[in-house]
Amino acid sequence: MRAMKTLLLLLFITASLQIISSVSPETRSVAAASEAPAGFDGQSNGLTDQDTFNKDRETFDEIEEIEEGLGPLYNAQSCGGCHQNPISGGNSQVTELRAGHYDGASFLDHPGGSLINDRAIDASIQERVMNGNEVRTFRLSTSTLGLGFVEAIDDNTLLDIAKSQPLLTGGNIHGDAIRVPILETQGSRRVGRFGWKCQHGSLISFAADAYLNEMGITSPLQPTENSSNGESIAAYDAIPDPEDDGDDVEIFARFMRATKVPPRDADLAATPDAQVGALLFQQVGCAICHVSSITTARTGTPINGGKFKIPAVLGDKIIHPYSDFLLHDIATGDGIVQNGGPSSRNKIRTTPLWGLRTRSRLMHDGDSITFQGAISRHGGEAGAVTQIYNGLTNAQKKQLLTFLQSL
Numbered sequence: 419m420r421a422m423k424t425l426l427l428l429l430f431i432t433a434s435l436q437i438i439s440s441v442s443p444e445t446r447s448v449a450a451a452s453e454a455p456a457g458f459d460g461q462s463n464g465l466t467d468q469d470t471f472n473k474d475r476e477t478f479d480e481i482e483e484i485e486e487g488l489g490p491l492y493n494a495q496s497c498g499g500c501h502q503n504p505i506s507g508g509n510s511q512v513t514e515l516r517a518g519h520y521d522g523a524s525f526l527d528h529p530g531g532s533l534i535n536d537r538a539i540d541a542s543i544q545e546r547v548m549n550g551n552e553v554r555t556f557r558l559s560t561s562t563l564g565l566g567f568v569e570a571i572d573d574n575t576l577l578d579i580a581k582s583q584p585l586l587t588g589g590n591i592h593g594d595a596i597r598v599p600i601l602e603t604q605g606s607r608r609v610g611r612f613g614w615k616c617q618h619g620s621l622i623s624f625a626a627d628a629y630l631n632e633m634g635i636t637s638p639l640q641p642t643e644n645s646s647n648g649e650s651i652a653a654y655d656a657i658p659d660p661e662d663d664g665d666d667v668e669i670f671a672r673f674m675r676a677t678k679v680p681p682r683d684a685d686l687a688a689t690p691d692a693q694v695g696a697l698l699f700q701q702v703g704c705a706i707c708h709v710s711s712i713t714t715a716r717t718g719t720p721i722n723g724g725k726f727k728i729p730a731v732l733g734d735k736i737i738h739p740y741s742d743f744l745l746h747d748i749a750t751g752d753g754i755v756q757n758g759g760p761s762s763r764n765k766i767r768t769t770p771l772w773g774l775r776t777r778s779r780l781m782h783d784g785d786s787i788t789f790q791g792a793i794s795r796h797g798g799e800a801g802a803v804t805q806i807y808n809g810l811t812n813a814q815k816k817q818l819l820t821f822l823q824s825l
Contacts, residue, residue, distance in 0.1 A: 454735040456681035464731040465676040474673035487661030490654040491535035492634035500559040513556040525755040529648030543646040555752035566675030570732040572715035573609040593744025606723025611743040615756040625670035636660040680773030686824040695821025703803035708740040740771030749797030774825040
């Protein structure tokens with residue numbers, strides 16, 4: 419009986435995916451769209467010339483010093499320090515620490531904010547998790563490769579994906595699209611897509627946030643230094659704020675916009691096992707959240723409150739992120755609230771699976787080290803899909819895992 423229920427659910431999901439695929443936003447204007455350039459080759463996607471790209475990458479990888487504004491609290495000395503595998507802009511094993519308190523009704527930030535910086539320029543201001551803050555989590559550094567194409571996804575595309583998901587699963591899966599502030603504008607909001615909590619919707623905002631919170635360098639968009647567990651660090655900060663005039667933030671964003679998307683392992687992807695595994699990935703229901711193909715917005719579309727117009731190299735491009743860039747509760751939530759409000763406390767953005775083969779640690783906290791282990795942790799909204807996966811034969815599971823190894 420259990421096997422029959424699993425088969426029926428699998429067939430339902432397969433049929434639903436076929437129906438939705440004919441009308442879903444990611445299939446829009448397929449004839450006019452082209453594949454986004456992919457590669458781990460350190461080459462520009464065409465947004466900038468190669469000389470500019472190389473110079474921007476040098477700034478991305480540049481080691482910051484105290485006299486340049488590093489700290490007083492920080493996690494790393496460069497963007498490349500956390501985003502370097504297998505090339506600049508990629509992922510890493512580096513994590514950040516977040517903490518806070520849940521009183522049974524609301525999440526309360528740890529004194530000084532949920533981010534607990536791992537480093538300080540003076541031992542007397544080193545942050546640590548204080549008593550009474552039982553909500554604690556690590557977060558892995560994610561890849562920034564191909565994020566220019568993710569930024570170029572139209573809000574309505576993500577909203578339509580969210581609307582389609584209950585239809586696919588009878589309401590079991592329903593991604594949450596949140597609108598977040600665009601820091602470079604006055605009052606504009608956009609559907610968030612960057613960060614584990616979808617807390618940013620533009621790469622300028624994303625870069626300014628990371629510059630402050632990961633390196634302790636202020637900018638016009640983030641002009642105020644963080645505190646040490648809620649206590650002022652002004653006595654240790656000799657560089658006037660903002661420490662960056664905004665140029666570095668623009669360069670970081672330009673570099674990310676000019677990167678290519680992570681490529682597949684072409685040889686492994688061409689094997690029969692990987693090809694069958696790709697079909698099983700769809701049939702089991704993994705692709706409901708790990709969306710395989712999305713088309714970016716039209717060339718010339720203004721986004722980010724009109725601050726950025728999508729150029730031809732980013733517009734009308736088909737990408738394969740294997741993510742819906744939405745928040746879901748799959749029973750692995752970190753308990754932290756950022757821009758999503760109280761309901762997002764136990765929700766995490768769907769991990770993009772492109773470039774998956776370059777990661778040694780998986781899930782938002784890095785606590786899974788095998789594909790099988792990561793799949794097994796999927797509960798909550800993903801519980802029924804995990805059940806279907808568990809009902810596959812060992813041979814089928816191996817084929818699906820081979821597909822994942824090709825990403």
